Amino acid sequence: MTLLDGATPAPATVPPVRRRRRLTMFVRRPFFTLALLVAAGFVVSAAFAPVFAPWDPTYQDIGAMMAPPATAGHLLGTDSYGQDILSRILFGARYALGIGLGAVAIGALGGLVLGMAAGLAGGRTEWVLMRIVDSILALPSLILAVAFIAILGQGVDKVIYAVGVALIGPFARTVRADVMQVRAQLFVEAAGLMGLAWLTVVWRHILPNVVYPLAVQVTIRISEAILVSSSLSFLGIGVTPPTPDWGLMISEGRAFVSFAPWMAGMPGAALAILLIALSIVGDGIREEFDPKMQRGGS
Amino acid sequence: MTALLSVQNLTLHRGSRRILDDVSFDVPKGGTLALVGESGAGKSTIAVALMGLLTRAEASVEGKAILEDTGDLFTLRPRAWTRIRGRRLAMIFQDAGAALDPCYTVGGQIVSTLRRNLGLSRKAARARAVELLESVGIPDAAARLGAYPHELSGGMQQRVMIAIALSGNPALLFADEPTSALDVTIQAQIMRLILDEVRAHGSSCIFVLHDLALASQSCDEVVVLYAGQVMEAGDAKTLLSDPRHPYTALLKSCVLEIGTAELTPPEGSVPSYDAMPAGCRFATRCPNALPRCAGEKPPLVPRDGRNVACWNPVGVPKAEAA
Amino acid sequence: MSEEGAPIFELLDVEKIFTITRATGPLKRETLRLPALDGVRLRIKQNTSLALVGESGSGKSTLVRILLGLNEPSNGQALFRGRPIVEARKGLRAPFHRDVAMIYQDARGSLNPRMSVEALIAEPIRHFRLCAEKEIPARVAALLARVGLPADVAKAYPAGLSGGQVRRVAIARALASEPSVLVADEAVSGLDVSTQAQLLNLLADLKRTMGLTLVFITHDLGVASYLCQEIAVLYLGRIVETGPTNDVLNAPAHPYSAALRRAAPAFFEPIAEPLPGEIPSPVNLPPGCRFAGRCPRRQDDCLALDPPLGRVLPGRHAACIHPLTGSPGGPAERGDAAPSNPDAVL
Numbered sequence: 001m002t003l004l005d006g007a008t009p010a011p012a013t014v015p016p017v018r019r020r021r022r023l024t025m026f027v028r029r030p031f032f033t034l035a036l037l038v039a040a041g042f043v044v045s046a047a048f049a050p051v052f053a054p055w056d057p058t059y060q061d062i063g064a065m066m067a068p069p070a071t072a073g074h075l076l077g078t079d080s081y082g083q084d085i086l087s088r089i090l091f092g093a094r095y096a097l098g099i100g101l102g103a104v105a106i107g108a109l110g111g112l113v114l115g116m117a118a119g120l121a122g123g124r125t126e127w128v129l130m131r132i133v134d135s136i137l138a139l140p141s142l143i144l145a146v147a148f149i150a151i152l153g154q155g156v157d158k159v160i161y162a163v164g165v166a167l168i169g170p171f172a173r174t175v176r177a178d179v180m181q182v183r184a185q186l187f188v189e190a191a192g193l194m195g196l197a198w199l200t201v202v203w204r205h206i207l208p209n210v211v212y213p214l215a216v217q218v219t220i221r222i223s224e225a226i227l228v229s230s231s232l233s234f235l236g237i238g239v240t241p242p243t244p245d246w247g248l249m250i251s252e253g254r255a256f257v258s259f260a261p262w263m264a265g266m267p268g269a270a271l272a273i274l275l276i277a278l279s280i281v282g283d284g285i286r287e288e289f290d291p292k293m294q295r296g297g298s
Numbered sequence: 299m300t301a302l303l304s305v306q307n308l309t310l311h312r313g314s315r316r317i318l319d320d321v322s323f324d325v326p327k328g329g330t331l332a333l334v335g336e337s338g339a340g341k342s343t344i345a346v347a348l349m350g351l352l353t354r355a356e357a358s359v360e361g362k363a364i365l366e367d368t369g370d371l372f373t374l375r376p377r378a379w380t381r382i383r384g385r386r387l388a389m390i391f392q393d394a395g396a397a398l399d400p401c402y403t404v405g406g407q408i409v410s411t412l413r414r415n416l417g418l419s420r421k422a423a424r425a426r427a428v429e430l431l432e433s434v435g436i437p438d439a440a441a442r443l444g445a446y447p448h449e450l451s452g453g454m455q456q457r458v459m460i461a462i463a464l465s466g467n468p469a470l471l472f473a474d475e476p477t478s479a480l481d482v483t484i485q486a487q488i489m490r491l492i493l494d495e496v497r498a499h500g501s502s503c504i505f506v507l508h509d510l511a512l513a514s515q516s517c518d519e520v521v522v523l524y525a526g527q528v529m530e531a532g533d534a535k536t537l538l539s540d541p542r543h544p545y546t547a548l549l550k551s552c553v554l555e556i557g558t559a560e561l562t563p564p565e566g567s568v569p570s571y572d573a574m575p576a577g578c579r580f581a582t583r584c585p586n587a588l589p590r591c592a593g594e595k596p597p598l599v600p601r602d603g604r605n606v607a608c609w610n611p612v613g614v615p616k617a618e619a620a
Numbered sequence: 621m622s623e624e625g626a627p628i629f630e631l632l633d634v635e636k637i638f639t640i641t642r643a644t645g646p647l648k649r650e651t652l653r654l655p656a657l658d659g660v661r662l663r664i665k666q667n668t669s670l671a672l673v674g675e676s677g678s679g680k681s682t683l684v685r686i687l688l689g690l691n692e693p694s695n696g697q698a699l700f701r702g703r704p705i706v707e708a709r710k711g712l713r714a715p716f717h718r719d720v721a722m723i724y725q726d727a728r729g730s731l732n733p734r735m736s737v738e739a740l741i742a743e744p745i746r747h748f749r750l751c752a753e754k755e756i757p758a759r760v761a762a763l764l765a766r767v768g769l770p771a772d773v774a775k776a777y778p779a780g781l782s783g784g785q786v787r788r789v790a791i792a793r794a795l796a797s798e799p800s801v802l803v804a805d806e807a808v809s810g811l812d813v814s815t816q817a818q819l820l821n822l823l824a825d826l827k828r829t830m831g832l833t834l835v836f837i838t839h840d841l842g843v844a845s846y847l848c849q850e851i852a853v854l855y856l857g858r859i860v861e862t863g864p865t866n867d868v869l870n871a872p873a874h875p876y877s878a879a880l881r882r883a884a885p886a887f888f889e890p891i892a893e894p895l896p897g898e899i900p901s902p903v904n905l906p907p908g909c910r911f912a913g914r915c916p917r918r919q920d921d922c923l924a925l926d927p928p929l930g931r932v933l934p935g936r937h938a939a940c941i942h943p944l945t946g947s948p949g950g951p952a953e954r955g956d957a958a959p960s961n962p963d964a965v966l
Contacts, residue, residue: 186724186729186730187729187731189730190722191743193688193720193722194743194744194747194797195713195714195716195717195718195747208734212734336814481839481899482675482883482884483879483883483895484675484894484898485885486882486893487895490894509813510813510887511885511886512885514888538888549813549814552813552817553842554820554842554843554845555842555886555887556841556845556869556881556884557845561817561846562817563813563815563816563818563821564814567782567784
């Protein structure tokens with residue numbers, strides 16, 4: 001007796017499966033689409049900076065120091081060393097996005113490992129791990145990154161590590177909360193009833209339900225990572241000159257802000273536009289894909 | 299019997315979706331009426347619309363709902379609503395645990411309702427609250443005033459809700475699935491309580507129910523709704539003992555009684571609002587459907603002691619049906 | 621497949637006590653013993669269908685968790701084909717896992733939202749290695765057809781399905797391991813009557829054509845009567861009456877079964893005189909019959925004696941000193957009924 005014989009029961013004519021309208025998301029969320037285009041623009045300019053940039057970012061044009069924007073050859077002007085600001089912003093996007101992505105990757109991975117371990121282990125292990133996370137969370141990420149820079153020293157790679165480690169705390173906390181919530185779900189119990197090994201249950205049923213919300217978190221936290229790394233450079237303890245880093249450029253332009261505002265203003269605007277665009281993109285992705293926010297939607 | 303509330307041609311849109319389509323019914327004074335149907339039929343939407351709980355941004359409403367001594371509910375200003383809710387109209391919700399505020403004691407919630415609606419002093423309101431809780435069968439009422447909602451069982455929470463709803467002596471009470479979250483033995487207690495209290499106050503009551511048998515036990519009149527349209531309406535006994543609309547007949551055949559040997563549910567499920575037929579919305583699943591049904595909406599007309607909206611009713615000889 | 625009528629599940633005086641600690645003051649805590657099940661004796665035979673009926677707080681969910689091996693009884697034995705259930709569950713591909721399938725009340729919650737319907741149904745097939753990898757899509761399609769779902773549902777995710785469809789997917793997934801026992805916890809409640817009727821017809825048909833043993837937890841006597849041959853009525857952690865469903869419902873022996881029967885809505889009958897009060901807390905129960913506090917037929921001896929489940933009529937058992945039908949199942953039969961003749965043979 002198998003299940004494949006036996007008459008099909010009164011066939012219930014079921015309406016076609018409703019599909020979520022993913023494609024129209026760009027139409028429904030014009031701001032999101034705009035922000036996504038802006039963010040994509042930054043990514044493209046970072047990737048093709050050598051092609052787009054009219055000058056080498058560290059070339060000092062002795063004939064055009066502190067040239068205002070729209071000077072011939074220097075669309076956004078030059079700084080006090082005669083370096084082309086447009087070229088430096090384009091190359092700076094590489095550092096900003098690189099540091100942001102790298103740091104968030106470290107933070108998310110570390111947070112995933114810590115949060116999963118804490119959420120699944122429970123008991124004393126969880127207590128110890130979460131107290132470590134709490135101690136990380138007790139300090140603002142900038143202060144923490146400063147402390148790590150003090151230990152690691154300066155340089156682009158060091159900034160990535162420092163900011164990344166500072167982000168582990170928040171990631172670990174959200175991952176643990178998600179794990180606790182998912183492991184209490186009925187489908188986890190059902191998988192156990194089927195006789196699946198615990199590791200299989202974790203891998204197949206718990207992890208995917210934790211990773212998706214984590215991915216949403218990542219998009220939101222990239223902007224935080226960029227902001228912290230720029231702050232480090234602004235404070236003069238992150239990336240070393242003459243690297244074309246936005247934070248560094250703002251810091252250098254600060255002294256001239258009264259008579260050459262473009263020196264700090266241009267990289268500041270680039271930073272602000274990128275951060276706003278990334279936030280809108282992150283929010284849009286969260287609202288669209290977070291199952292908690294779409295309950296009740298037909 | 300004169301009508302306490304007369305709902306006339308109520309049509310409600312949410313965006314482009316026509317949630318209610320030309321719904322009309324009368325609530326007799328001192329009588330009970332059941333809105334029955336499956337989920338998505340619009341039963342709760344009617345109750346919410348009549349309580350004035352829909353904003354213009356959420357839904358656009360056409361039609362009238364004439365409440366005796368008050369006028370058309372749909373033309374009332376927000377200020378007028380605050381005078382009517384709780385005093386002329388009151389509502390009991392399905393999930394009493396969620397409808398009561400978890401931050402305040404049961405007594406506090408009743409007392410504040412009494413003071414607002416009846417203008418009683420704190421002391422008088424407190425005494426009245428004890429009376430009310432006793433009248434809804436809560437043992438040791440004076441001590442329960444200090445209890446928080448989560449400290450009470452589901453049945454007791456629903457009793458508190460009933461006490462609050464009746465505190466303003468409303469002319470019309472809405473009871474939205476008041477017992478579907480409760481056990482059957484408690485269901486009988488609560489249904490009896492509501493009916494007794496409504497009768498004692500001389501109020502009318504609109505029940506929103508999904509259980510036809512329960513509707514037949516508790517209500518004088520029944521309105522059968524499907525996807526926002528009235529299928530059949532009239533005296534509960536006439537309508538439910540001998541349905542004329544194929545949907546009512548099928549719905550009744552799905553009710554499980556002890557010893558039920560056969561179920562003949564309508565096939566499929568309710569179409570989405572984007573794919574509703576222009577005529578009778580039940581046409582897509584109706585075993586009696588004629589070619590004209592999907593395109594042409596049947597009017598609600600009197601037939602055999604009730605009103606039916608159907609081109610091809612059941613239980614009628616063929617020649618007569620034409 | 622074992623012979624007709626062999627017991628699949630046997631519960632021998634199963635008791636389950638949960639201990640809860642409650643703060644009674646800033647520093648004080650007390651530990652309460654909460655007996656969720658007390659002296660439950662039940663035998664479920666092959667190819668039968670049993671309805672477990674009771675209100676919330678009756679212990680039916682705990683009983684299911686014990687049948688599934690998710691909880692171990694505090695006392696007594698819970699056996700699956702003669703072996704303790706907790707032992708029968710050991711091992712990754714123990715026959716128990718394949719043999720016993722569960723359908724949850726919250727069907728949506730029991731399906732991983734990140735998996736497509738096809739992946740969900742294929743999971744047990746793969747786990748139990750029921751067929752070659754390339755035959756899996758055909759098998760999933762056959763299962764979907766079996767529960768009356770169109771084939772294109774396979775690519776959908778649970779979030780895109782209606783309540784009725786999700787329940788059908790849960791049933792298809794339960795059937796995927798080719799079980800012999802289906803345990804369903806309120807599998808049709810909370811649905812519209814027409815959807816509920818469709819599902820009941822499906823379950824009745826599956827039971828008939830596949831020879832499934834069905835354990836159906838429900839609060840709805842109509843569902844029990846439609847789907848199950850046998851019934852066990854629970855009250856406050858105890859089975860108070862068992863027997864053939866329609867016999868029990870048409871002529872209940874225990875006053876609680878009678879009250880449940882009366883409380884079920886019936887067309888055009890006035891609402892029945894309800895039972896007074898509510899189900900009491902199982903903590904600190906008074907001696908005597910647990911139903912005595914609400915029983916309309918209570919007599920003095922009910923407050924003193926806790927009646928065990930005893931035979932009232934052939935095939936009918938009730939835990940009542942003064943049953944409504946048949947001979948009393950109380951103290952008179954107590955001595956011989958309990959140990960030798962395992963009552964409640966279902």
